[in-house]
Amino acid sequence: MFVSETLFKPEWMAGDSYPHVFAYYFKQWADYSMSFHTHDAIEIMYVISGQCGIEVEATKAAPACEMTLGKGEFIVLDANIPHRLTVDERGPCRMLNVEFDFRERQTAFPSMRQLALEDELVASLITEPSSYLFLRDQSDLYPVLKSLVLELDSRGKSVNVRTELLFAQLIVTIARIHHEAKAKGINPANLYMKQAIEYMHHNYDRDIRVKDIAAAVSLHPGYLHRLFRTQQGQSLTGYLTELRMEKAKMLLRETDIAITDICDYVGVGSRQYFHAMFKKYSNQTPIAYRYSVNTQHLDSRGRIEE
Template sequence: MGGTLFKKEWMIGDLHPHVFAYYFKQWSDYAMTFHTHDSIEIMYVISGVCVIGFEGTAEAEGCDMTLKKGDFVILNANTPHRLTVDERGPCRMLNVEFDFRERQAAFPSMRQLAVEDEFVAELITEPSSYLFLRDPSEVYQVLKGLVLELDRKGKNLNMKAELLFAQLILAIARLRSETGSEGASSIDRYVKQAIEYMHHNYDRDIQVKDIAAAVSLHPGYLHRVFRAQLGKTLTGYLTELRMEKAMMLLRETDIAIADICDYVGVGSRQYFHAMFKKYTDSTPIAYRNSLNTQIWDYRGQKNANESDDF
């Protein structure tokens, strides 16, 4: 996705938050079409699971991100997105839509916050039109307090609401920094989650976008970090996993060769045979036959030795 999370011109003037809408909402078995808002939006998952989809552009492919309890995403204005809640059950969310405008206020503007706090400065220059984060709990507590204060006083921010909004920006900026500073450990976690997902789902027709959605990362980013960590692509790893499983099934079971492809998530028998031949330099039937021959020879030799001993 192109664009940035916030507008760079916010660093020039003294702009303060203006809230358009804020609401709690529980969604069940729901799928909306792609749409945009003229305002920035925070979508925070309180309970359940949902999927936020981002529409592709000429510069980048679209992707889906799975959000669970404690996950939230910030979307820049006019970022095409949609919400989907499937059969996994209801998803309860807290949404806040806002932007920044010139007005009199007792608390620092975004520019002043950025001058005083390096993490806010980095947040403003985030080079993406959306940002996904996992919250330990601090962001939700501040966000909930802000919404409750707005309910009491209306959308016009009073002194307490101004303070809570500044606290919200600071909390998000710190969380973003801490998530990024985890460095290799954070990347390791995503790679391990991707591997675990593949080992649990290799028998299904899964693609890179499905793996990325399961770990809540952009497919392109997950592809890069996975390859950097393991020296192979996600598709390459999945193919190796499937072929090793196929070899095990041919070696250890009497499952019909024609059915093996269904056990390893390759729907086409011809494609499975081609993949297996490329991976093992043998066809599935030749591989199984060679194993049967080896077992027969081994057993025959063993029996001969036993008769010699006795």
């Protein structure tokens, strides 16, 4: 079993190879868990609606990955990479899949090598040092992918002018999406970290859990937790607690909000738990912290409010 250290096989750049499609289909999955398996072909898995989980085993070119794909998101997966699909009870996931490789044959159309020589973005895609790519469509790819599959259906996989053009357009479009993601300086891990952090900053006042954060960024909770710890050096819950306690300190320092109410402002439902959490985080009780920064808040009886 051969696994290249780039997204596409290096030999496709050495000679003139052309697309050969093995399989293509629409499929709706519901409450389903697939076993790990491989294909001898490159696979594009595009989510039309719903959500599905994708797990990819580690290779020399890329680490193991576990991710949730939502509408408009897709994976380009190299040949012979162990992977599996899961769809939970939250609802069905409808996908469009295409499996293909490249082979030598007679045609007047440009080969993958020629496309790469003419378009540096295609060359970058082909030589990407990974065995898979997770990308997000901006409505450009799906019409091309759908048209290609419908054309293949009408021709029974035989090659014609339109399938050649559509396949070239498919590769060029994926290359553009890949380039735009890299140009923004956001690789998939950084993108999901940014989204998770933004979600916590927008929702720290609510009773949110790891599963809520994961759902907001379309990742499996376990994978997000591991990714966040690797990228940020702390757990999701640790980051959220730190965020809430810093917000609490700001409210104690800069406002006259009653200490008994601040727990509600930072998403901690229990006042006793808030006091314990704040003391553990700052080595002071909330009231002692407010004293220390000279922002005492007196109730109507002239007593410091507990």
